[in-house]
Amino acid sequence: MRKFTLSCLAIIISLIFGALILWLMGKDPVAAYMNLLQGSGLMEKARYAGRQSMFTDFMSFIDAMTPMIFASLSVALALKGGFFNIGVSGQMLFAGFAAHMLSLFIPSRILVVIVGFIAGALIGALIGWLRYKFNVSEVVSSIMLNSILMYLITFYINTFYINPVSRQSKSIVDSARLTLSGFRWEGLKVDIALAFPVAIITALILQWFIERTTYGYEIKASGLSPNAAYYAGMNVHRTALMTMTLSGALAGLAGVSYFCGYLASIQPGVVPSMGFDAIAVSLLGGNNPLGCVLASFLITIISKGSIYMSSRQHIEPEIASLITAFILTFAACSAFLSRKGKK
Amino acid sequence: MAESEFIVEMRHITKRFPGIVANDDVSIAIKKGEIFAVLGENGAGKSTLVSMLFGMYEPDEGEIYIRGKFERINSPRYATSLSIGMVHQHFRLVSNYTIAENIILGLEPEKKFLGIFPYIDIKKANRDIAELSERYGLKVNPEDIIENVNVATCQRVEILKMLYREAEILIFDEPTAVLTPQEIEAFLKILQNLREHGKTIILITHKLKEIKAVADRCAILNRGKLISILDVKTSSTDDMAKMMVGREISFTTPKVPANFGKVILSVENMSVKNITGLDAVKDVSFEIRSGEVFAVAGVSGNGQNELADAIAGLLKPSGGKIILNGQDITNSSVRKRIEAGVAYIPEDRHNVGLVLDFPLRDNFPLRRYYSSKFSHRGVINEAEFDDYGKRLESEYDIRSSQGGATITRSMSGGNQQKAIIAREIDMQTPLIIFMQPTRGLDAGAVMNVHRQIVAERDRGAAVLLISLDLDEIYDCADTIAVIFNGRINKISPASELSVEDAGLYMMGVGKSA
Numbered sequence: 001m002r003k004f005t006l007s008c009l010a011i012i013i014s015l016i017f018g019a020l021i022l023w024l025m026g027k028d029p030v031a032a033y034m035n036l037l038q039g040s041g042l043m044e045k046a047r048y049a050g051r052q053s054m055f056t057d058f059m060s061f062i063d064a065m066t067p068m069i070f071a072s073l074s075v076a077l078a079l080k081g082g083f084f085n086i087g088v089s090g091q092m093l094f095a096g097f098a099a100h101m102l103s104l105f106i107p108s109r110i111l112v113v114i115v116g117f118i119a120g121a122l123i124g125a126l127i128g129w130l131r132y133k134f135n136v137s138e139v140v141s142s143i144m145l146n147s148i149l150m151y152l153i154t155f156y157i158n159t160f161y162i163n164p165v166s167r168q169s170k171s172i173v174d175s176a177r178l179t180l181s182g183f184r185w186e187g188l189k190v191d192i193a194l195a196f197p198v199a200i201i202t203a204l205i206l207q208w209f210i211e212r213t214t215y216g217y218e219i220k221a222s223g224l225s226p227n228a229a230y231y232a233g234m235n236v237h238r239t240a241l242m243t244m245t246l247s248g249a250l251a252g253l254a255g256v257s258y259f260c261g262y263l264a265s266i267q268p269g270v271v272p273s274m275g276f277d278a279i280a281v282s283l284l285g286g287n288n289p290l291g292c293v294l295a296s297f298l299i300t301i302i303s304k305g306s307i308y309m310s311s312r313q314h315i316e317p318e319i320a321s322l323i324t325a326f327i328l329t330f331a332a333c334s335a336f337l338s339r340k341g342k343k
Numbered sequence: 344m345a346e347s348e349f350i351v352e353m354r355h356i357t358k359r360f361p362g363i364v365a366n367d368d369v370s371i372a373i374k375k376g377e378i379f380a381v382l383g384e385n386g387a388g389k390s391t392l393v394s395m396l397f398g399m400y401e402p403d404e405g406e407i408y409i410r411g412k413f414e415r416i417n418s419p420r421y422a423t424s425l426s427i428g429m430v431h432q433h434f435r436l437v438s439n440y441t442i443a444e445n446i447i448l449g450l451e452p453e454k455k456f457l458g459i460f461p462y463i464d465i466k467k468a469n470r471d472i473a474e475l476s477e478r479y480g481l482k483v484n485p486e487d488i489i490e491n492v493n494v495a496t497c498q499r500v501e502i503l504k505m506l507y508r509e510a511e512i513l514i515f516d517e518p519t520a521v522l523t524p525q526e527i528e529a530f531l532k533i534l535q536n537l538r539e540h541g542k543t544i545i546l547i548t549h550k551l552k553e554i555k556a557v558a559d560r561c562a563i564l565n566r567g568k569l570i571s572i573l574d575v576k577t578s579s580t581d582d583m584a585k586m587m588v589g590r591e592i593s594f595t596t597p598k599v600p601a602n603f604g605k606v607i608l609s610v611e612n613m614s615v616k617n618i619t620g621l622d623a624v625k626d627v628s629f630e631i632r633s634g635e636v637f638a639v640a641g642v643s644g645n646g647q648n649e650l651a652d653a654i655a656g657l658l659k660p661s662g663g664k665i666i667l668n669g670q671d672i673t674n675s676s677v678r679k680r681i682e683a684g685v686a687y688i689p690e691d692r693h694n695v696g697l698v699l700d701f702p703l704r705d706n707f708p709l710r711r712y713y714s715s716k717f718s719h720r721g722v723i724n725e726a727e728f729d730d731y732g733k734r735l736e737s738e739y740d741i742r743s744s745q746g747g748a749t750i751t752r753s754m755s756g757g758n759q760q761k762a763i764i765a766r767e768i769d770m771q772t773p774l775i776i777f778m779q780p781t782r783g784l785d786a787g788a789v790m791n792v793h794r795q796i797v798a799e800r801d802r803g804a805a806v807l808l809i810s811l812d813l814d815e816i817y818d819c820a821d822t823i824a825v826i827f828n829g830r831i832n833k834i835s836p837a838s839e840l841s842v843e844d845a846g847l848y849m850m851g852v853g854k855s856a
Binding site: 212213214215216217220221224225227228229230231232233234 | 655656657676677678680681687689691694695696697698699700701705709710712713718721722723725
C-alpha cells in the first residue's frame with residue numbers, strides 16, 4: 001500500500017514538473033495533458049479522419065501497450081531475483097529478429113511467439129550464466145550484449161533484409177504478424193493486438209508464480225538475501241539462471257509483440273528505448289506484475305499520446321520522454337524511500 | 344602548567360550504549376615510553392575504552408588528559424593532531440594502491456609542475472618511507488601494491504602510517520589476531536623497538552603470553568569495569584587469567600543430570616579453509632552423543648564460524664570426515680544435511696538466518712518450504728504457511744506488531760532470534776548447532792535460550808553449542824571443548840574443567856590435551 005502511494009506521488013510530482021516546463025514554454029499544460037488522453041483514445045478528439053474514432057485510437061493504444069507490459073514484467077521478475085536486467089532492449093531486438101527470420105520460412109503467429117520466447121530466454125540464460133560462472137555483473141554483460149546484438153542485426157538487415165524505400169527491415173508477412181493491422185469493423189480500420197490477452201494472462205500467471213510457487217519463493221529469497229537462501233539449502237546458482245532465463249523470455253515476448261506486432265519491421269542501428277522505459281515502468285509498478293500492467297497503461301498514455309499532443313500544441317514529442325524520465329527518477333527515489341521506511 | 348608524569352590519563356570514564364554499560368568508571372594513567380596492555384574478554388569494553396582515546400566515541404562521563412592537558416577528543420583527525428595513532432583490528436588500506444601511496448594518503452608531499460599544477464611527489468614519498476622503515480626496522484618496499492603483500496606487511500604499513508604522521512602514542516587493537524606465531528614474534532620485537540624510540544604503546548589484547556612478553560603494565564577489564572592495573576613483571580599469567588575471567592559463574596539453568604546415548608555426530612580430522620583460503624579449522628576431531636550439550640569455547644576468530652558452517656554444509660571441509668548417525672555427510676549439500684537432520688542456528692541472524700524483507704510467516708518454512716508439508720508439486724500451501732507461523736509464534740512466544748504479516752526486519756533482535764530458534768528446534772533433528780545463540784539478547788531472553796538448549800538435550804538431541812561467552816558455556820555444557828587458532832586443544836567434561844583453566848586454553852597457554 002505504501003508502495004502504491006509512493007508510486008502515485010512519483011507520477012503526480014512528475015506531471016507537475018512536466019506542466020511547469022510546458023507552462024514555461026508558453027503552452028497550456030491542461031490542454032497538452034488532455035491531448036495525451038485524446039491521443040490514447042481515452043478522451044474524445046474534436047475531429048477524426050475517415051475510418052477512425054476514439055475506439056480505433058484506443059485499440060492502437062492497446063497495441064502499443066502490449067510490448068510494454070511484457071518488457072516491464074521482464075524487468076520486474078529479474079529485480080525480484082536480485083538482477084538488474086538493463087538488457088531488455090537487446091533481448092527484444094534479438095527475439096524480434098529471430099521471429100522475422102523464421103517467418104520467412106514458416107509464417108505462423110504461434111511460432112513467432114514461441115521463437116520470441118526461446119530467443120529471449122537464450123540471451124537471458126547467457127547473462128545469468130556469465131554472472132554465476134565468471135561473476136560478470138549482469139548490468140555490464142547485458143549492456144554489452146545490447147550493442148553486440150544491435151550491430152550484428154543491423155549488419156544483417158542492411159546487407160540482406162532491407163526495404164530500400166523505408167530504410168527499415170522488410171516487413172513481416174501479415175499472416176505471422178501479432179497485430180491485425182487495419183482490420184475492417186463497422187466501417188472502421190482497427191489495429192487488434194492479438195498478444196494483448198497473452199500479456200494480461202502472463203502478468204496473472206507471473207503474479208501467481210512469484211507469490212504461490214516454491215520457485216517464486218526461491219527467486220525472492222535469493223534476490224533479497226543470497227546468504228540466507230544458501231543457508232536454506234536452495235541452489236542459488238540454479239535459481240539465478242532460472243530467473244534470468246525467464247526474464248529474457250519475457251523480454252523476448254516484448255520483442256515479438258513490438259517488432260512483429262505493433263511494428264512490422266525492425267529499424268536498423270538503434271535499440272528500442274522501450275527496454276529502458278520498462279525499468280521505470282517496473283519500478284513504478286512496485287516490481288509487482290499487476291502493478292506493471294497498471295504502470296504500463298500510464299506510461300503508454302504519455303508515449304502514445306505525445307504524437308497527438310505535439311501536433312496539436314506544436315511542441316516536440318520529446319517532452320513526453322522528459323516526463324517519463326521524471327517518473328523514472330522519482331520512482332527510483334520512491335523505491336529507495338520505501339526500503340528506507342522499513343528499517 | 345604542571346608537567347604530568349603521565350602522557351595519557353583517562354579519569355572516571357563511563358560510556359553507555361543502548362542496553363549496556365561498555366565502560367563503568369574506568370580510570371587509567373599511562374606513562375610516556377611504556378607498553379601498556381588492556382586485557383579483557385570479548386565485550387569487556389577494551390575497544391570502547393581506547394576508541395575514545397582515538398576520538399571515535401566521546402565518553403558520557405569522565406575526562407581525558409593528554410600530556411597533562413584536558414582534551415575533548417571528538418574525531419580521529421583531532422586525535423592525530425595530538426600525535427595519537429591507532430591500528431585497527433581490520434586494516435584500513437586501499438588494496439590497489441602502493442604501500443607508499445597508502446602511507447601518504449591525506450598528507451601527500453606536493454610539487455608544482457611549471458609552478459602552478461600541483462602533483463604528488465611520489466619519489467620523495469618513496470624515499471621518506473624507505474628511510475622511515477629503516478629507522479624503525481619495519482621492512483617494507485614502498486612500491487609494492489597492498490594486495491600483493493601479506494598480512495604482516497600490511498600491519499607494518501599501518502604502523503608506518505602512524506609514524507609518518509609523527510604519532511607518539513600508538514594504539515593497537517588486537518594486533519596479533521591475524522598473525523602466525525612467527526609473525527607475532529616479529530611483531531613483538533617491533534613493539535619493543537618502538538618503545539626504545541620513545542613511543543608510548545597501548546596494546547589491546549586477550550592473549551596473556553604476549554602481554555607477559557612485552558608489556559610493562561596491564562589493565563584488566565571485566566564487563567566494563569576496571570578490575571586492576573598490574574605490573575606485568577611481578578604478576579603471573581594465572582593471576583591475570585583469573586582476574587580476566589574470574590567471576591561468579593551462575594548455574595541458573597536448571598539441569599537434570601545428562602543421560603548420554605549413542606554417538607550422533609562424529610567429526611574426524613576435519614580441516615576447513617576460510618574464504619580467503621587460509622586454514623581456519625585444523626585437524627579437529629570430536630564426538631557428540633545423544634543427550635549431550637557439547638560446547639566449544641574460544642576467543643572470537645579462532646575458527647568457530649568455519650567449524651559450524653562446515654558441519655551445517657555451508658562450507659566444504661578441505662579434509663577429514665563428518666559422520667551423522669553413521670552416515671557420511673562430508674560432501675552433502677546443505678539440503679541433504681537438513682534432511683539428514685542437522686538444524687543450525689547461525690551467528691549472523693540478519694544476513695544468513697533470516698530473509699529480513701520477508702514477512703515473518705515466510706521465514707518459518709525457509710529450510711523446508713519444498714517439503715510435502717508446505718507445498719505440493721511446486722505450489723505453496725499458503726494455509727499451512729499461515730497455520731505453521733501461528734503455531735510457532737504462540738508456542739515460542741514470538742512477538743511482532745502484525746503477526747505473520749510483519750516484515751521480519753522491523754522486529755526486535757530478540758524476537759528475530761526466537762523465530763530462528765523456533766524454526767530450527769521445531770524440525771526435531773538429531774543434531775542441532777547453536778552458534779552464538781544469545782549475542783545481543785537481554786538477560787531474560789538469554790535465560791530462555793539456555794532453557795531451550797537444555798530442553799533439546801533432554802529430548803535426546805546432540806547439541807553443539809559454540810559461544811564466546813564462558814558463562815553461557817558453563818551454564819549449558821555437559822562437555823567443553825576449547826578451540827584456539829583452529830585447533831581444539833582441550834576436551835573435558837564441564838565439571839572437570841575450571842573456568843581459569845578454560846581461560847588459559849582459550850588463550851593458547853594451557854597444556855595441550
